[in-house]
Amino acid sequence: MPELDKAYDPAAVEPSLYGDWEAAGLFHAEPDAPGVPFSIVIPPPNVTGSLHVGHALDNTIQDVLVRRERMRGRNAVWVPGTDHAGIATQNVVEKQLAAEGTDRHAIGREAFLERVWRWKAESGGTILTQLRTLGASADWEREAFTFDEARSRAVREVFVSLFEQGLIYRGNRLINWCVRCLTALSDIEVDHEDVVGALTHFVYPFADGEGGIEVATTRPETMLGDTAIAVHPEDERYAAAVGRHVRHPFQDRTIPVVADAFVDPSFGTGAVKITPAHDPNDHALGLRHGLDVVVMLDEHGITMPVVGERFAGLERTAAREAVVTALGELGLVTRVDRHEHAVGHCSRCRTVVEPRLSDQWFVRVRPLAERAAAAVREGRTVFVPESRTEPFLDWLDGLHDWCISRQIWWGHRIPAWYGPDGEIEVSRTDVVRDGWTQDEDVLDTWFSSALWPFSVFGWPDDTPELAAWFPTSVLVTGYDINTFWVSRMLMMSLWFRDDVPFRVVHNHGLVRDEHGKKMSKSFGNVIDPLDLIARYGADATRFALLRSAAPGTDVPLAEEWVEGAKRFMNKLWNTGRFALGWLESGPVAPLPPEGRLALEDRWVLSRLAAFAADAEAGYAAYDWPVVTRALYRFAWDELADWYLEAVKRRLAAGGESADDVRRVLAVVLDTFLRFAHPVLPFVSEALWRALTGAGGGRDSLMVADWPDVAATGRADAGAEQDLAIVQDLVREVHRFRSQNRIAPSARFEVAVVAEGRVRDVLIDEADLVAALAGLEGLALVDAVSGGSGTSTIAFTGGVAEVELTGLIDVAAELDRLGKERERVLADRARLEAKLADEGFASRAPAAVVAKERDRLAEVGRVLGELEARIGGLGGASG
């Protein structure tokens, strides 16, 4: 029999089990292995990253899913990998260069890339090592990287193919530009944040004659690039102005007043200054009206010479101040209002994004998005929880073209070459011709991530992996990247594989602190999962995360909760220790015949059946709180608190009854551990090996069979009802003890008055009740004596009388009985009122009415006993 430590020590158990599984090759899958294929691809974390609680949750869920399916006999694979994370990674290395007093332009593109690759080889991907400590059963032999050779091939194939189909194009458009990262950003890489700014009103004087037009703007500096004033066509205030010109106060030019329905007459002054080069709306309006485009900010957001000597060379905010001051000096500023509005920020570096006109590459997403939306509407991919579906479809419907070029170096370089005479060639292979140069830009990181569900399986080659494991079974991810990533995978998979990338998208929430606050370094509420694993173990960390991960909600987490989960691990451990103190370690024998079993045996098997159904339902619904609650309740409340306590005396007595207990206990534990394994791989494996004598390696719980839920345990309503009688009496005796300050070690006799089933059960189970309640003995009698040295305990279905030779505090007992009487009286009043209600009696279902009548009768009987008791002790009964 293996000796188990007194307390569960995760550090002593977890790493060695993980090593054993991995050495036995249990994580690895082959596409031609038996079993229905099941596959998950990891949302590839950034190579720059370290494991945070969000990853821990996301990967715990994936591990739970893949472990369960593996046990269910499916050919399950979980493909791990990392993302090259273009801008994020480039920023890391650029910071290093800055610290060395140099920059990427100084060392050049080639040397810079070498440097990033070197960094990646040395310190990238530590997150995958960290995932192992969490217990992740990923197929490490299949590790992929979004920028490795195989994935690069897929990227180029897709790019060229989309280009050939006219779905990728190059255009001069107004895009989101980060003046710090010096690159274009897609719409969703821009975060809108409310900021308090100013709405500045100023006047453009008419070029001919008196007066002018007052405009309102949040960005006065852009007036240096204004090429029109726009008003609503039906705005009478300005009807006469349309067609006239205003004079630019700082530049030697005039500006037309145009009419456009885009203008909202009710906002500001109803007249809008138009800067086609620096505002998306203005740009669109400019195209409609054929306006001049004056680019006045450079890539750094600095004003260019075109604005005139006075304002050139200023950073955006400085230019704003200078312009407002200058307008003020001319007496043109009429008002400055406080104004709260949303401003776009770079999601990578928080810099305010600048709309910028430039040559970029775009994906024409409409045709792809339509297929994605159709697939979701047809249910070919479903969201769990379902509530994420609608917002996702809405978002797809409003999708603009996707800007995919980035002006950085770390990433898939765009496979376009420019000839000396302005020719463009997009090619699957490098174009090497005199005078030709490749596009300097690289692709948005999400372009390669979009191909991940099939690129990891070797696409564009026809591989056995693709045939077996694509489409993947489930994608597990936070809802926050449905737009970035889920949508793009759907589009690309449907376009290039004519199938969805995954059958299910399981969206979990974001991990927050115990009060629902976002974790942030500045707030000091960040929880480090590696720290949790080190101190409480991987199983406890997994359990705590899953316990909070209700479908559709964010996931609150506090360290104390992980500590609580650790205590549960310890409880399980000690349940195992207890069992192993009595069991032979070896193969689990079948259950004894039902007719021979004791009440508590039948009861625990019935509870086991209910537990299995609950756990299975939770697993099937991706409802992790349901799963964890089922595990916790069964193991602690039912198995440990009641069954183990109930069978101790039988085990000690030995014989056939003890043998029955051993067999029931072995089956219960074996079954429970199987259900627990996906969530708690380490504790369950350690205990299971100890219990069954399994040798590890290929003989591990990790690859044991998932139980047949329908055949698990034995549902037995009678046993449940009968044991409830025992439990009720035991609890009441405990309560009586506690309230009367009677030591748990004090033994006394109890005489019980009861009828019918309650009486029969208590006769049969007198020893069990006595053992659990710490009684000297229990006898069934016809009536209580009501003697002065006695007290009574009311329980559901009867009354117990206790002979207490002076151990009881009469005042305390009267107090207890008085409180109980009040409770019962209130109950009776409520029931009487209800039954007296004609509406209830006539309209409620007969069964409900009968139930309430029975309850009233029972309450009346209990009240009678109580009052007799109170009178017997000399207390007032009324």
Added chain:
RNA sequence: GGGCGCGUAGCUCAGUGGGAGAGCGCUGCCUUCACACGGCAGAGGUCAGAGGUUCGAUACCUCUCGCGCCCACCA
């Protein structure tokens, strides 16, 4: 400006058209031969508020208040 979710014990959350629950925290007792990372018991709630449906609402409907999130090119 749209859309969604939530408001149940001090905290985090389950829950159901018919007797208010769990974990943690708190209080008391217990070093009982698996576990003090434990056992037993207890205190604590107008189920946000107001209407409505119903014999009966914490639950279903409407509104109000409060909180959170997502989306959005109104200067």
